[in-house]
Amino acid sequence: xxxxxxxxxxxxxxxxxxxxxxxxxxxxxxxxxxxxxxxxxxxxxxxxxxxxxxxxxxxxxxxxxxxxxxxxxxxxxxxxxxxxxxxxxxxxxxxxxxxxxxxxxxxxxxxxxxxxxxxxxxxxxxxxxxxxxxxxxxxxxxxxxxxxxxxxxxxxxxxxxxxxxxxxxxxxxxxxxxxxxxxxxxxxxxxxxxxxxxxxxxxxxxxxxxxxxxxxxxxxxxxxxxxxxxx
Numbered sequence: 001x002x003x004x005x006x007x008x009x010x011x012x013x014x015x016x017x018x019x020x021x022x023x024x025x026x027x028x029x030x031x032x033x034x035x036x037x038x039x040x041x042x043x044x045x046x047x048x049x050x051x052x053x054x055x056x057x058x059x060x061x062x063x064x065x066x067x068x069x070x071x072x073x074x075x076x077x078x079x080x081x082x083x084x085x086x087x088x089x090x091x092x093x094x095x096x097x098x099x100x101x102x103x104x105x106x107x108x109x110x111x112x113x114x115x116x117x118x119x120x121x122x123x124x125x126x127x128x129x130x131x132x133x134x135x136x137x138x139x140x141x142x143x144x145x146x147x148x149x150x151x152x153x154x155x156x157x158x159x160x161x162x163x164x165x166x167x168x169x170x171x172x173x174x175x176x177x178x179x180x181x182x183x184x185x186x187x188x189x190x191x192x193x194x195x196x197x198x199x200x201x202x203x204x205x206x207x208x209x210x211x212x213x214x215x216x217x218x219x220x221x222x223x224x225x226x227x228x229x230x231x
Contacts, residue, residue: 036128078126079152089115096166113190120201189217
């Protein structure tokens, strides 16, 4: 699954012996591949077990909830990885203790936007899962959808809203009283079109087109939210 999620690994180490932990990781990694390729509805327990090279009985021994539990496991695991990367990007680009000079605001927001969009290439398995989540939301158990939101989009949205609030406190942005909505607008403007046109990174866009969409999105965001001079 590309990297490790500390919380998940700590929980797994408490539950399993080293040998069983290795098998657990192998099954979760295989499930990520199958779900990313086939989606939630089409993936079968037999296919998940076969990809991991284990019997269905072994799979159920480790994941008694079957397919739903496996999907929740891999979605929250990969969401945690991407969340950590996104939080790092936010802190690096929009450190509230070092607000940018007004002339550098657009530059810093573009750097953050490039980082966010670039994660589709760094974490292809995760974004394949997210693509299926959006396409099959009516088939994915509600508790799994909520677990995904809690593991990734929720904390990232909150952190971005707080970072934008810091820029507003520095007199650089006017969030019109709604930091959460401004964070949603930023994310949508810098990544929605690139995400849709590349099918969540499956068919990467030319770098020039990606850059055009990112810089255009940041410019649109600033037209709506840049603080206006008094008077």
